[in-house]
Amino acid sequence: MENDDLQPRKRRLTRAEARARTRELLLDAAARIFARKGFAGASVEEIAEDAGFTIGALYSNFSGKQQLFLELMARGAQDRITEAATVLEQQEHATPEEARKALGQLMVEVADKDLNMAPLQAEFWLYAIRNPETMETLSRQLQGPRETLERLIAGQLEREGSRYPRELAGRLARVMFVLFQGMVRERRLDPDGVPAELYADALRWLLTGVAASEALPADP
Amino acid sequence: MENDDLQPRKRRLTRAEARARTRELLLDAAARIFARKGFAGASVEEIAEDAGFTIGALYSNFSGKQQLFLELMARGAQDRITEAATVLEQQEHATPEEARKALGQLMVEVADKDLNMAPLQAEFWLYAIRNPETMETLSRQLQGPRETLERLIAGQLEREGSRYPRELAGRLARVMFVLFQGMVRERRLDPDGVPAELYADALRWLLTGVAASEALPADP
DNA sequence: GTCTATAAACAGATAGAC
DNA sequence: GTCTATCTGTTTATAGAC
Numbered sequence: 001m002e003n004d005d006l007q008p009r010k011r012r013l014t015r016a017e018a019r020a021r022t023r024e025l026l027l028d029a030a031a032r033i034f035a036r037k038g039f040a041g042a043s044v045e046e047i048a049e050d051a052g053f054t055i056g057a058l059y060s061n062f063s064g065k066q067q068l069f070l071e072l073m074a075r076g077a078q079d080r081i082t083e084a085a086t087v088l089e090q091q092e093h094a095t096p097e098e099a100r101k102a103l104g105q106l107m108v109e110v111a112d113k114d115l116n117m118a119p120l121q122a123e124f125w126l127y128a129i130r131n132p133e134t135m136e137t138l139s140r141q142l143q144g145p146r147e148t149l150e151r152l153i154a155g156q157l158e159r160e161g162s163r164y165p166r167e168l169a170g171r172l173a174r175v176m177f178v179l180f181q182g183m184v185r186e187r188r189l190d191p192d193g194v195p196a197e198l199y200a201d202a203l204r205w206l207l208t209g210v211a212a213s214e215a216l217p218a219d220p
Numbered sequence: 221m222e223n224d225d226l227q228p229r230k231r232r233l234t235r236a237e238a239r240a241r242t243r244e245l246l247l248d249a250a251a252r253i254f255a256r257k258g259f260a261g262a263s264v265e266e267i268a269e270d271a272g273f274t275i276g277a278l279y280s281n282f283s284g285k286q287q288l289f290l291e292l293m294a295r296g297a298q299d300r301i302t303e304a305a306t307v308l309e310q311q312e313h314a315t316p317e318e319a320r321k322a323l324g325q326l327m328v329e330v331a332d333k334d335l336n337m338a339p340l341q342a343e344f345w346l347y348a349i350r351n352p353e354t355m356e357t358l359s360r361q362l363q364g365p366r367e368t369l370e371r372l373i374a375g376q377l378e379r380e381g382s383r384y385p386r387e388l389a390g391r392l393a394r395v396m397f398v399l400f401q402g403m404v405r406e407r408r409l410d411p412d413g414v415p416a417e418l419y420a421d422a423l424r425w426l427l428t429g430v431a432a433s434e435a436l437p438a439d440p
Numbered sequence: 441g442t443c444t445a446t447a448a449a450c451a452g453a454t455a456g457a458c
Numbered sequence: 459g460t461c462t463a464t465c466t467g468t469t470t471a472t473a474g475a476c
Contacts, residue, residue: 015459018459019459022459022460036350037260037350038258038259038260038346038350039258039260039261040257040258040259040260040261041259041260043450043451043452044451044452044453045450045451045452053460053461054460054461054462055452055453055461055462056454056459056460056461056462057459057460057461059452059453059454060459060460061459064452064453065452065453118349119346119349119350122342122345122346123346125342125405125408125409126258126339126342126343128409129338129339129408129409130256130257130258130339135409138409139409139410142409171418171421172425174406174413174414174418175399175418175421175422175425178399178402178403178405178406179395179398179399179402181402182398182399182401182402183398185345185398186394186398188345188349189345189348189349189355189358189359189362190359193394194394198391198394198395201391201395202395202426204429204433205392205395205425205426205429205430205433205434206422206425206426206429207429208428208429208432208433209424209425209426209427209428209429209430209432210425210429212428212429212432213424213425213428214425235441238441239441242441242442263468263469263470264469264470264471265468265469265470273442273443274442274443274444275443275444275470275471276441276442276443276444276472277441277442277443279470279471279472280441280442281441284470284471285470441476442475442476443474443475443476444473444474444475444476445472445473445474445475446471446472446473446474447470447471447472447473448469448470448471448472449468449469449470449471450467450468450469450470451466451467451468451469452465452466452467452468453464453465453466453467454463454464454465454466455462455463455464455465456461456462456463456464457460457461457462457463458459458460458461458462
């Protein structure tokens with residue numbers, strides 16, 4: 001019995017790998033429980049159990065509840081915007097109307113399928129404003145997706161023909177980002193009041209308005 | 221000494237009035253503590269102390285922490301939108317640009333001065349999605365401000381000359397409402413990134429876009 | 441009506457067995 | 459590395475004094 005080393009499929013994990021796997025399982029469970037009960041409402045015992053371990057295992061991998069939460073905050077809540085942005089970028093949608101519809105559909109999917117994302121993000125925000133030393137962690141997490149969105153918008157504006165102020169894409173990205181998060185939240189309270197079309201409408205209004213009110217005079 | 225009855229300024233409160241006053245003080249304290257610590261993180265002892273009473277007094281006026289929270293949820297977090305809407309309605313601002321600037325200024329004031337509103341609203345939302353039987357309470361609380369905003373927008377659209385679909389004001393109100401809440405939240409994380417002008421910009425984009433893409437053909 | 445004292449349950453964290 | 463057992467502090471809620 002000396003085949004210790006050569007099982008490509010499911011060889012025994014090294015200690016480091018096993019530890020890393022335990023950490024991941026604990027973090028995943030923590031995300032679920034924090035989303036469901038909130039930071040203060042969640043108990044470490046519940047998290048450990050949900051991951052299939054005990055309190056002891058949790059404390060041998062993390063310093064406690066707070067570290068678990070902060071690692072999740074730094075990791076981010078499954079960045080759907082980046083995911084979607086890259087999809088859109090690759091597709092090169094024919095008409096803007098199609099792109100808006102796709103984004104509206106994405107909003108509905110995020111709100112209805114990924115039920116943990118919005119509550120987790122709300123927990124992060126509350127924790128950050130109550131513990132200002134963690135604000136930067138959260139800001140950094142949100143920066144990535146927003147910048148992706150900004151690039152996407154900048155590209156779209158360029159493709160459009162007219163010329164725009166240089167910082168416009170950044171401001172517009174911020175507005176669209178906030179709007180997206182807000183609509184996902186609002187939809188949880190009132191699904192009928194926030195259909196995919198409403199988000200598509202809002203995008204059409206914003207982009208039409210930008211084109212009408214921000215376009216610079218063409219230069220020779 | 222029989223002036224028991226006739227002191228208009230500060231006569232002794234009746235038992236019912238004293239009780240009502242105690243309840244109000246406890247509710248105000250609860251709003252502060254819930255905003256600062258969250259529902260799960262707040263303790264009834266802290267709330268009672270902050271109001272200047274003891275746990276016993278709290279339990280003689282409320283069935284417990286949950287009832288306190290639910291009464292706050294029904295009462296709402298100091299409805300600034302209604303307040304602002306009525307102000308704008310009375311002013312009949314000369315130019316739309318002035319109105320947008322005033323709204324941007326209001327957004328900044330709410331975000332910077334009324335520090336408890338946004339966290340409380342976030343706590344309400346989290347509680348509602350975790351306890352669906354309370355969703356209607358929260359929805360009702362938000363319905364008032366949104367309808368006020370809707371009337372305001374409907375009036376503005378009418379004054380504008382062009383004709384619009386009847387349900388447009390409701391959809392636009394929802395978008396602006398979500399945007400307002402979202403920007404207030406975002407500003408707490410990054411004040412420089414969300415100045416008053418950004419909200420004014422967003423409103424200009426939205427309204428310009430609506431005028432450009434939703435106006436109906438004039439009927440004779 | 442409000443306060444003091446306390447009951448009963450539960451939390452986060454640690455120590456030592458395996 | 460993970461589990462069992464436990465320590466310590468805190469919580470909600472109540473009972474009875476004033």
